Amino acid sequence: MGRVSELFRIFRNRKLFVLLIVLIVFAAIMGFSLGQRDNLTWPENFVGDSVTFVQQWFYKPAGYLAGLFEDIRTMRDLYRENEELRTTVARYARDRVTYNRIELENERLKEALAFKERQKRMFDYEYVIAQVVAVSQDPLNPTFKINLGSTDGIRPNMAVVTTDGLVGLVSRVFPLYSTVMPITQLNSESSGAQAISATVMEHKESFGVIEDYDAQRGMLVMNRIAEDDPLSERDVVITSGLGGVYPYGLVIGTVETRQVGDFGLTHTAYVKPSADFDRLAEVFVVVPPDLGEETP
């Protein structure tokens, strides 16, 4: 009894007691919510979805207005851009012919080698278009929201791309909306660390892991490149699809520099992201084909 009353005396200052409890509760909430969570609780779902439902009425009109002023300002650049696009289209038309031929041949060879249905569908990624509806105002947690959720088949860790390249990974999934974490937040030290295995378009045998972002240089850090790896500057870095989490062949960026890594055993490359992370309006979520229960 004496000890209990002593305890009460310490906490006679009720405010101090409340403060302590609040701090403990918040530390617990933060720790609990840090890792990967496939399903959110219903209060989170309700609040998140209903607020974002209202936010989407603001973001798009604002984007249109901003885009209008942007258009007037960039009118002069349009001619040059048009010229460039023409040459790109011409190149595309030429490549298309080659592509059709190769695809048919590929189809025939797969048939001849008796590929199983599951293997054939392995690279049948579906690109689902999504509109960005709101942007976070926290510079250290710069998520943005897209108008696709778990009811549309979105799952955490799906890759999100624009026409330029990979921009982020789906972070949390609400029923109707999801938050996307840009790849500028990759961090190998955090407990929920994600790493993207990558290769380059020029050398198929190259391999490295993108797991960090250097904010001061504005570049992604690609680690664990073997010493004798042919990867060199200005190579286009793409996802390798190894590890099975991220699809194969998404453009990430171009190699800027390559140097010996921290421990001297492997090399590290700095990769300039090809996607623009600012003012996104439309993005694509890459949904991998449903291959049954074998894949996560």
Added chain:
Amino acid sequence: MNTKWVIPLTVLLFMLETTVVPWLIPEPMYGRIAPHFVFVAALYAGLYAGRHAALFMGFIFGLLQDIVFYGHLLGVHTLLMGAIAYLTGFLLEGKRIPMLAALAVIGLGCFLYDSAAYGIYRVFRVTHETFEFVLLHSIAPSLFLQIGFALAVYVPARRLLEAKAKKSTDEEE
């Protein structure tokens, strides 16, 4: 009249700062200048309406921010917005605060908020930037936006919130 207006206006502020304001920030500063308009509103509530109103506003809108943009972890904004707004009210409630002092308090509050958020993210190893870099990269430029916004809404905010406090003291009497 005022309670009826303060909450919807703050909700509108939250909507604007997460949708329209990002489009207005010039290209080179994108991702560096972060609007904390709702937090400024909570600080004004602490200065002119009382610490409980400030705690309520900071907590509710922090929770909203946390859940809607749930990326790394939950609770950072709920805790910091609630705590700093409450602290402001606790220290300065009921005092006559001129405009410049109010702006200084808001600047200090925003600095504290951003720094503490950085501290929490650092503890949970979500970020590994140095504090000097974050300070120069985002905290300092954002501070100007916050103070500018605080200056712009000083008169209406004070009118809305102070009347509320007066009304509630009238009721107590």
